[in-house]
Amino acid sequence: MPELPEVEVTRRELAPRLLGRRISAVHTTAPSYFFLTPPASLKRRLKGCVVVDLRRRGKYLLACLDSGDVLLLHLGMTGQLFTAKARSPRLLSATARSSLAPEQIAGFKPDRHTHLRLCFADGDEDVIFRDVRKFGKVRLLPSGQSDPRLDKLGVDALEATGADLFAAASKRRAPIKTLLLDQGVIAGIGNIYADEGLFLARVRPSRRADRVSADECDRIVQSCQAVMLRSIETGGSSIADYVRPTGGDGGYQDERKVYAREGLPCPICGARIVRRVLGQRSTHYCPRCQR
DNA sequence: CGTTACACCTGAGGGC
DNA sequence: TGCCCTCAGGTGTAAC
Numbered sequence: 001m002p003e004l005p006e007v008e009v010t011r012r013e014l015a016p017r018l019l020g021r022r023i024s025a026v027h028t029t030a031p032s033y034f035f036l037t038p039p040a041s042l043k044r045r046l047k048g049c050v051v052v053d054l055r056r057r058g059k060y061l062l063a064c065l066d067s068g069d070v071l072l073l074h075l076g077m078t079g080q081l082f083t084a085k086a087r088s089p090r091l092l093s094a095t096a097r098s099s100l101a102p103e104q105i106a107g108f109k110p111d112r113h114t115h116l117r118l119c120f121a122d123g124d125e126d127v128i129f130r131d132v133r134k135f136g137k138v139r140l141l142p143s144g145q146s147d148p149r150l151d152k153l154g155v156d157a158l159e160a161t162g163a164d165l166f167a168a169a170s171k172r173r174a175p176i177k178t179l180l181l182d183q184g185v186i187a188g189i190g191n192i193y194a195d196e197g198l199f200l201a202r203v204r205p206s207r208r209a210d211r212v213s214a215d216e217c218d219r220i221v222q223s224c225q226a227v228m229l230r231s232i233e234t235g236g237s238s239i240a241d242y243v244r245p246t247g248g249d250g251g252y253q254d255e256r257k258v259y260a261r262e263g264l265p266c267p268i269c270g271a272r273i274v275r276r277v278l279g280q281r282s283t284h285y286c287p288r289c290q291r
Numbered sequence: 292c293g294t295t296a297c298a299c300c301t302g303a304g305g306g307c
Numbered sequence: 308t309g310c311c312c313t314c315a316g317g318t319g320t321a322a323c
Binding site for chain 1 (some may be wrong): 294297
C-alpha cells in the first residue's frame with residue numbers, strides 16, 4: 001500500500017505521539033525475514049531509548065534514537081503503523097484480516113500480524129507495527145552505520161526535477177512507468193502515483209523512456225509531485241490496508257482519476273480507462289488523453 | 292549493465 | 308459451503 005504520501009502522513013502524525021517518549025518494553029513476533037535485525041537484538045538495543053527524530057527517505061521511515069542508533073522501517077504492501085492502547089498483551093485475537101478498520105484500533109488487541117509493539121515508560125499509548133504479508137522491514141542501524149537499501153535510493157520524489165528523470169530516461173528503453181517505479185532513480189513513487197502522475201502529465205505509461213522529451217519529463221515529475229502533495233493533504237490513499245497512525249482513513253482514494261478504474265470513464269474526455277500489465281504491475285491509463 | 296521473471300506472504304473476492 | 312483462481316500501495320535476486 002504505502003507510497004510516499006502514506007509514509008509522509010504516517011511520519012507527520014506519528015512524530016508528535018512518539019518523539020521524546022522513553023521505550024520501556026518491546027514486543028515482537030517470532031524471527032522472520034520481516035526482521036532484518038533479529039527480534040532479540042532489536043529488544044536489547046531499543047529498550048530504554050528515546051526517539052528524538054522521525055525522518056523519511058523515499059518510502060522508508062528513520063526513527064533516530066538518543067543512543068545514536070537509527071530504527072529503519074519500511075511498510076511494504078500491507079504495513080500499518082499506528083498508536084493504540086493495547087489491551088491484554090497476552091490475549092491474541094484470532095481475527096486474521098489484512099485491513100484493520102479504524103474502529104478496531106481504538107480497542108486494539110495484538111494479533112499474529114502485530115510484529116512490533118513499543119511500550120513506553122509514561123504508560124500511554126503503544127506504537128504498533130502490524131503487517132499481514134510481512135513485506136515490510138525493520139532494521140536497527142547501529143550508530144554511524146549505513147544501509148545498502150538507503151544508499152541505493154535516488155533523489156526523493158518531492159525534491160526531484162524533470163532533469164533528474166530525463167538524465168536517467170534518455171539512457172533506458174524500458175517503459176517510462178518502470179523508471180518512475182525505480183527507487184534508484186527517484187525515491188517514493190509507487191504504483192498508484194505513477195499511474196496518476198502519468199495521467200495528469202498526459203503521457204502513456206508504456207512509452208519507451210528514451211523517447212520521452214525533456215519537457216515531458218518536467219511535466220511528469222511536476223504532475224507526480226502535485227498528485228502526491230494533494231494526497232498528503234487528504235491523508236493518503238486508504239484502498240485496502242492503509243490506516244493513519246491516529247486510526248483514521250486517508251481520503252485520496254476518492255480523488256483517483258485512473259488507478260483501479262478500469263472500464264470507467266476518463267474524467268477529462270469520457271473514454272474508457274484501460275488496464276494492462278507493465279513490468280508485472282497493473283497499469284491504468286486513458287487511451288485518448290495519454291499519448 | 293539493463294531488463295525481465297519470479298519469489299517472498301496472507302487474505303479477499305469471484306466463478307463454479 | 309468449498310475449491311481454485313486471480314489480484315493486491317513493494318522490493319531483492321537470479322537469469323537472460
